[in-house]
Amino acid sequence: MPEGQFCNKTPVTTEEALKALLGDKGGKQYYEEMSRLDVDAEKLWASLQKTCKSRTLTWLEICAHCGMCAESCFLYRVNERDPEQVPAFKIQSTLGEMIRRKGQVDNAFMRRAMEYAWARCTCCNRCGQFCPHGIDMGVMFSYLRGLLYSQGFVPWELKIGAGMHRVYKAQMDVTSEDWVETCEWMAEEQQEEWPGLEIPVDRANADIMYTLNAREPKHYPEDVAQAAILFHLAGENWTVPSTGWEQTSLSMFAGDWEACKGNVQEVYAAIERMKPKRVIGTECGHAHRATVIEGPYWVGRPDGKPPVEYIHYVEWLAETLRAGKIRIDPAKKIRENVTLQDSCNYVRNHGLSNFTREIMSYIVEDGYFVEMTPNRECNYCCGGGGGFNGIGLFRHQRNVALRTKRDQLLATGATLVVAPCHNCWDAIRDLEEEYRIGIRWTFLKPLIISMAIVPDHLQPQDNDEEDAE
Amino acid sequence: MLYTFLTGPGLIISLIVFFGGLAYRLAMYFKGLDWRLERVAYKPYLAEGMKGGLHSAYKWLIPYGTYGWRAQPFFTLCFFLFHTGAVLVPVFLIGHNVILQERFGFSFPSMSQVPADILAVATVIGAILIVLRRIALAEVRILTTTYDYCILALATLPFITGIIARLHIGSYEFWLICHILAGELMLILTPFTKLSHIALYFASRWQLGADYGIKRGGHRRGPCFPW
Structure with a gap:
C-alpha cells in the first residue's frame, strides 16, 4: 500500500495533523497502515x-x-x-x-x-x-x-513526539505563552514562603540561562518552582528564555534529525539573543545529550560545542554546594540507605559521574550511600531509555527490561534512589508500580530544598516578626 | 625452484599487497571519517582525540586490562593465546629473519627457538579454543558464519604447517612449501577480508576513543575513558 493517512513517510508539521494522529488512540489505525506501508x-x-x-x-x-x-x-x-x-x-x-x-x-x-x-x-x-x-x-x-x-x-508515540517538536518547539503542547504564564504563576505561588523569589523571563546578560523539559511546566510545574527556589537560595542572577527553553528531544529518540536540528537551533537562538554567561539544563539525561553533546553537530557547529558553556544541573549543584552558596543542614542529611542512578546520557556519554557523587557526599550522612553494582560508566540503563518508556506497543518488553534496575536496586538494600534524569526517574517509578520493591525515588531539587539552610534574609517576613515577639 | 620463487618474488608480492593493501584500507578509513556524520569534531580537538584514541587502542592490547576483558576471562585467555603468537612469531622468528636478511638486507631481532615454539603452539591452541567456543556458546553460535571459520583457518594454517615442518613430520620440504604458501596467501588476502582488522583495529579503536575524548566527556571524567 502507498502512504497511509497516519503512517507515512511525511513528518507531522501542522497542529491539525498532530491532533488527528493523537486522535488515533494507541495508534490502532497507524500500525494497521504500517503493516501495508511500502x-x-x-x-x-x-x-x-x-x-x-x-x-x-x-x-x-x-x-x-x-x-x-x-x-x-x-x-x-x-x-x-x-x-x-x-x-x-x-x-x-x-x-x-x-x-x-x-x-x-x-x-x-x-x-x-x-x-x-x-x-x-x-x-x-x-x-x-x-x-x-x-x-x-x-x-x-x-x-x-x-x-x-x-x-x-x-512507533506511533515517537512520530507524535517528533511532531510536537516540529509544531510547538517542545515535546508537549506547551506554547511560549503557556510557558511564560507558568513561570509567573509559579513565582507568585512561592511569594509567601520565598518572598522576593523571581522567575525572570528574557533577562539579557544574566549569569545563568536555565533550560528544561516541557513536561515540567506541563505536568510538574512545582519542578520549575524548585529550580527557581534553588537559584534564589544560591543568589544567582538567572533567567529563562520565553522561547528556546525546551531542552529535550523526543525527535532524537524518533530519529527525526531535521526536527532535532530545529529544536537545538531554537535553544541556541535564545542563547545568542540573551547572551547569558552560561546555560544550565535541568535534571534530564537525554535533554543534555541532545542539546549539549549532539546538538552542536546537528546545527553544524564545527567546534562541536554550544554557543556558550552549557552544563548539566548536577554540575551546577555540585559547584554550588562546594562553594557553600547553598548550605546543607547537617541535621537533615539523609540517614537511610540511599543509592544513585547514573544516567547513560550524561555519565557514560559525558563523564559526569564525579559530580553526582560529590553531591551525594554533601547530602548523605557517612555510611548511608550505597553504590549500585555496576556503576558509573559501567552502569546499566534504567530500562526505559531511548524512548522505550513511552512506547505503548513495546510496553511488555519495557517492563521486562526494568527487571535489571529492579535487581540492581534490591542488591543495594537502599530504600531511596536519587535519579537526576527524567527517563530514569520514570523508569524507576514504573518499576516500583510493576514490581513493588518498596523503593522511593527522587530528583535532586526537592531533596536539596528539604535540607538546605535558609539564610535569615531569605526567610519570610512574618516568621521574623514571630521570632521578634 | 618453487622455494626460490616463493621466498623471492612471491614474498615481495605478498608483502606489497599486505602492506600496500592495509595502508590503503587505513587511508580510506580516515578519509571516510566525517565529523558531521559521526558528530565528532576531530580537527579542532586533535590532541584530545589522539590522547583518547591511543589510550583506547593501548588499553585493549593489555590482557585483562579492560572491564571488557575482565568480564570474559575465558575468551580473553583464548584471544591472547591466539593473538600473541600470531603477531610476534611471524615477525621475530629466526627463520623469517634469515630470509629477510638474505632478500632485503635487513632483519628484526630474533627470538630464540623455544619461546617461538611455545608461542606458535599457543596460537594453534588458542584457535582451537576459539572454534570450540564458537560451537559451544549460543550467543556466539548465532553470530558465526562459514566465513568466520575460513578467516580463522586462513590465519592459523601458516602456524599448523610451520609446526609440522619444524617437527620434521613427513617431508620437510613439502610442509615448508605449504607453510610459505599458507603464509603468503594470508598476507595477500588480509586487506580484502576481515583480517584487515590487523590495521583497522587501530583505526576503529582510535575512533571510539577519540569520540569519548573529544565529545563524550573528555577531560570531565579525568584523564581518559575508563575502558
Whole structure:
C-alpha cells in the first residue's frame, strides 16, 4: 500500500495533523497502515550511500562475531540470554542486512527492524564499551532509527513526539505563552514562603540561562518552582528564555534529525539573543545529550560545542554546594540507605559521574550511600531509555527490561534512589508500580530544598516578626 | 625452484599487497571519517582525540586490562593465546629473519627457538579454543558464519604447517612449501577480508576513543575513558 493517512513517510508539521494522529488512540489505525506501508528502496539505498561511511561500514565489516557484546547488554541478560538479543546479532540482522541487500528490503523487514531499533536497544552505548574493536552498536541503532523514521517505520508515540517538536518547539503542547504564564504563576505561588523569589523571563546578560523539559511546566510545574527556589537560595542572577527553553528531544529518540536540528537551533537562538554567561539544563539525561553533546553537530557547529558553556544541573549543584552558596543542614542529611542512578546520557556519554557523587557526599550522612553494582560508566540503563518508556506497543518488553534496575536496586538494600534524569526517574517509578520493591525515588531539587539552610534574609517576613515577639 | 620463487618474488608480492593493501584500507578509513556524520569534531580537538584514541587502542592490547576483558576471562585467555603468537612469531622468528636478511638486507631481532615454539603452539591452541567456543556458546553460535571459520583457518594454517615442518613430520620440504604458501596467501588476502582488522583495529579503536575524548566527556571524567 502507498502512504497511509497516519503512517507515512511525511513528518507531522501542522497542529491539525498532530491532533488527528493523537486522535488515533494507541495508534490502532497507524500500525494497521504500517503493516501495508511500502518501502522506498531506492531512497533508502541512496540515503545509505550518502550517510553510511567508513566508520560504520568498518564496524559492520570487522565485527569478529566474538559475542563479547552479549553480556554487556542488559536486554540480553534480562531476556534469559536469548541469542537474538546479542547486540552484534541485532545490528547485523537489521542495519547490516539492509546494507548487504543494498536497501532492497520489504515491509516485514522494516517492521522487524523497528522492533529491534526501539524495543531491543535503548542506545545506552554500553556494548561499545565492551567491544574489543570499539564497535558502538548504540550509535548504529540511533542511525538505523533515522533510516526507519524516514521510511515511516517509527512507533506511533515517537512520530507524535517528533511532531510536537516540529509544531510547538517542545515535546508537549506547551506554547511560549503557556510557558511564560507558568513561570509567573509559579513565582507568585512561592511569594509567601520565598518572598522576593523571581522567575525572570528574557533577562539579557544574566549569569545563568536555565533550560528544561516541557513536561515540567506541563505536568510538574512545582519542578520549575524548585529550580527557581534553588537559584534564589544560591543568589544567582538567572533567567529563562520565553522561547528556546525546551531542552529535550523526543525527535532524537524518533530519529527525526531535521526536527532535532530545529529544536537545538531554537535553544541556541535564545542563547545568542540573551547572551547569558552560561546555560544550565535541568535534571534530564537525554535533554543534555541532545542539546549539549549532539546538538552542536546537528546545527553544524564545527567546534562541536554550544554557543556558550552549557552544563548539566548536577554540575551546577555540585559547584554550588562546594562553594557553600547553598548550605546543607547537617541535621537533615539523609540517614537511610540511599543509592544513585547514573544516567547513560550524561555519565557514560559525558563523564559526569564525579559530580553526582560529590553531591551525594554533601547530602548523605557517612555510611548511608550505597553504590549500585555496576556503576558509573559501567552502569546499566534504567530500562526505559531511548524512548522505550513511552512506547505503548513495546510496553511488555519495557517492563521486562526494568527487571535489571529492579535487581540492581534490591542488591543495594537502599530504600531511596536519587535519579537526576527524567527517563530514569520514570523508569524507576514504573518499576516500583510493576514490581513493588518498596523503593522511593527522587530528583535532586526537592531533596536539596528539604535540607538546605535558609539564610535569615531569605526567610519570610512574618516568621521574623514571630521570632521578634 | 618453487622455494626460490616463493621466498623471492612471491614474498615481495605478498608483502606489497599486505602492506600496500592495509595502508590503503587505513587511508580510506580516515578519509571516510566525517565529523558531521559521526558528530565528532576531530580537527579542532586533535590532541584530545589522539590522547583518547591511543589510550583506547593501548588499553585493549593489555590482557585483562579492560572491564571488557575482565568480564570474559575465558575468551580473553583464548584471544591472547591466539593473538600473541600470531603477531610476534611471524615477525621475530629466526627463520623469517634469515630470509629477510638474505632478500632485503635487513632483519628484526630474533627470538630464540623455544619461546617461538611455545608461542606458535599457543596460537594453534588458542584457535582451537576459539572454534570450540564458537560451537559451544549460543550467543556466539548465532553470530558465526562459514566465513568466520575460513578467516580463522586462513590465519592459523601458516602456524599448523610451520609446526609440522619444524617437527620434521613427513617431508620437510613439502610442509615448508605449504607453510610459505599458507603464509603468503594470508598476507595477500588480509586487506580484502576481515583480517584487515590487523590495521583497522587501530583505526576503529582510535575512533571510539577519540569520540569519548573529544565529545563524550573528555577531560570531565579525568584523564581518559575508563575502558
